[in-house]
Amino acid sequence: MDDLSDFLRQRNIPEETIETMLKEKIDTNVIQLMTDEELKNYLPSYGDRIALLGYCKRKENGPLSSRKSKLFERLKSKLGKRKTAHEDGCGMENEEQSETTVKKNALKPKRKIEIGWMLYDEEQQAFKQVRARRGGGTRKVEISKDAKKSELIQMAIGLFFPNGRNREGCIADFEIDLKDYQEVAIDDNITVGQMFHVTKLSILRFYLTTHKKKANQSIGQDEVMSSPLFQDQDSSLSQPSSSSAVNVAMTSQSTISTAVTSDFLFFGNITNHDNINFSLHSTELREEDLDSSNIVFVGPFSDSEPQILDDTLPISPQSTSTAKAVKKILIVHRGQVLPELIAHFCDDGLLDKDFKIQLVLPDGTPEMGYDDGGVVRDCLSEFWKEFYDQCTTGNTYKVPFLRHDYGQQQWESVGRIIVFGWTREKYLPMKIAPVILEQAAFGQVKSEVVENFLKCLSESERFVFQSWQSDFSSVDKEELIEILDNHSCRRMPTASNVNEILQELAHKTLVQEPAYVIEQWAKTLSITGNSFQDLSLVYENLQPNARKVLRSIVFPEEMNAHQKDIQKHVSTYIRNADLQHLSLFLRFCTGSDLFLDKKILIEFTKIQGFLRRPVAHTCSCVLELSMYYDSYPDFSAEMNKVLESNVWVMDII
Structure with a gap:
């Protein structure tokens, strides 16, 4: 007291x-x-x-x-006493255990090692270790004790240059060597086991060293052969599965010469497309598949745009002239759509080029879907879903927030993706508050700022503000003051200043705070903004509802009794679906979670039993349904399982 x-x-x-x-x-x-x-x-x-x-x-x-700290102190003292007693009484036992551990390690065929990456710094004239955030870091892997320098180098290339390149450039642009923990070059013939025996270390550390080649240094065929693009590396030496590369093994000399002399450029991953028969069970490209190829494969890149033909493979002048008309394939991995698509669109000239998108599963298997619109729509839907989760705040409407790892280049890239989605498929990220897109596209706000602001808030905060607008006396004053304080409001609320304060908070939240993002988006949106002048009407048209979806579904003109029952099931399901399930249904059938006014054609199959399930073709917007459903609950339950599974694979061309 x-x-x-x-x-x-x-x-x-x-x-x-x-x-x-x-x-x-x-x-x-x-x-x-x-x-x-x-x-x-x-x-x-x-x-x-x-x-x-x-x-x-x-x-x-x-x-x-204080009680916790005292408990920790008592625990530390007890542990210290126990450790001292253990060291005094069991010294000989520890020595015996250590010798046993050494003997066990000597019998193991593999040992754990650490591998880092050192890049030559031209300014300081010395090698500097590359940190993890730039693609380096220290990796712990297991390797055979019989492995020598060449195998260690090959493994390190697979770790730090997973697609044959990284943000620093292509692997063929560097002089490569391997050094030990003392930064001394390793002998070509010594094995990992011998180094463990000589150094007596519990774990060895190696460094892959890379030094930029001079301009007059050419790339030999042996270096191309040793690149990870032409190696089928062991899975234990590759990068984690979340960003695993889809490498294609070129095993024969004739295959390599074909790749060199054709109009076929390798950037990043090589996957399935319309001119190559890609086997899901084989990583080998056949020679006849490359004869008529006119495609450039562009894998994820970050700081620099892919090299042109002259810098990649030695080809004839005739092939160089055709390289400008080459069609590109953008490789995008499931689960990595956000960072990889942003990396692709960092190329400010990509919007002017004709390209298609190839999606790759997390296990490295390319999806068999042919990009005729459906793959692009599905990729955009997944991109914006990840963008809303990782780069925005808000409820019904979202507001971008500044991230320390997103600079001018990344935000400009997102702006290009907005333009790409609109010009290619009329897809617009309608969860972004309209005020933000209007400010970026037209340089001024046309929508009601306060209305946008209220939709960015949670339901509880929105209710308090709306109550304040309608009847100040009915509002819980303490809750109102607390909410205003969370929004950094410095004024005392009254019945007369509600509109003024909400206008100020809305402008700060929707215009001032994301001003940097709006500035970067304006560089591309201001050019194409005229194509969606009435943004509120665009948002209304893109918003799915049961009436729009039912209007877009087309059934066969002639149907039997079973098929008419399925028609009733589909209509009932759409009318009962909420907004989330309507968006999932549209994405399943068309690739887009927004309503793009695509006609969904219903086709009936006779699949029964365990194999029965809905099948969708997103490019042609076709939904295949079995005729054999016993009742509406049976149909509804199966459709919900498919839509809510969130595991859709494009495995039909």
Whole structure:
């Protein structure tokens, strides 16, 4: 109670009030159980009550924290005593265990090692280790004790240059060597096991060193052969599965010469497309598949755009002239759509080029879907779903927030993706608040800012603000002040200033805070903004609803009794579906989670039993349904399982 009295005197509380509280035995525990009205009898000032409650909470947490620290100290002392006793009494036993461990390691065919990457710094004239955030870091792997320098180099290339290139450039652009933990070059003939025996270390560390080649240095065929693009590496030496590469093994000399002399460029991963028969069970390209290829494969890249033909493979002048008309294939991995698509569109000239998208499964298997619109729509849907989760805040409407790892290049890339989706498929990220896109496209706001702002808030905050607008006397003042404080509002709310304060908060949230993002998006949106002048109408048209979806579904003109029953099931399912399931249904059938006014053609199959399931073709927007459903609940349950599984693979060309 003495501490409480001192605190109250510091707040200039009258002495008679303090004496009254002491007489009534009001301490910190009692205060926390009191309502605000009860506490108001002693402290009329709202600020004093808030300060007193904060003081009580700190007092409650203080002893607990000190108690925890004392417990930790006691635990440390006990552990220290136990360790000392163990060292004194069991020294010989530890030595025997150590010798046993050494013997066991000597019998193992593989040993764990650490591998890092060092890049030559031209300014400091020295090798510098590359950090993990730039694609380097220290990797721990297992390798055979019989492995030599060449195998270690090959493994390191697979780790730090997974697609044959990284943000620093292509592997063929560097002079490569391998050094030990002392940064001394390793002998070509010494094995990993011999190095463990000589150094007596529990784990060895190696560094892949790369030094940029001079301009006059050419790339030999042996270097091309040793590149990871032409190696089928062991899975234990490759990068993690979340970003695993789809490498194609070129095993014969004739295959390589064909790749060199054709109009076929290799950037990143090589996957399935319309002119190559790609076997899911084989990583070998046949020579006849390359004869008529006119395709450039562009894997994910970050800082620099892919090299042109002259810098990649030695080809004839005739082939160089045709390289400008080459069609590109953008490789995008499932689960990595957001960073990889942003990396692709960092190329400011990509919008002017004709390209298609190849999706790759997380296990490295390319999806067999042929990109005739459906793959692009599906890729855009997945991209914006990840973007909303990782780069925005808000509820119904989203607002981009600044990330430390997203600079000018990344935000400009997102702006190009917006333009690409609109010009290619009329797809627009309609969860982004319209005010933001209007400011970026037209340089001014056309929508109602406060209305946009309220849709960015949670339902509870929106309800409080709307109550404030309609009837100030009915609002919980404490909750209102707390919400305004969370939005950094510095004004006291009244019945007369509600519109003014909401206008200020809305402008700060939707225009001022994302101003940098809007500035980068404006570089591309301002050019194509005229194509969606009435943004509110565009948003309304893209929003799915049951009436629009039912209007877009086309059934065969002639149907039997079973087929007519399925028609009724489909209509009932669409009418009962909420917005989330409507979006999933549209994405399953068309690739897009928005309504793009695509006609969905219904075809009937006779699949029954265990194999029965809905099958969709997103490019042609065809939905295949079995005729054999016993009832509507049977149909609805199966459709929900498919849509909610979130595991859709494009395995039909």
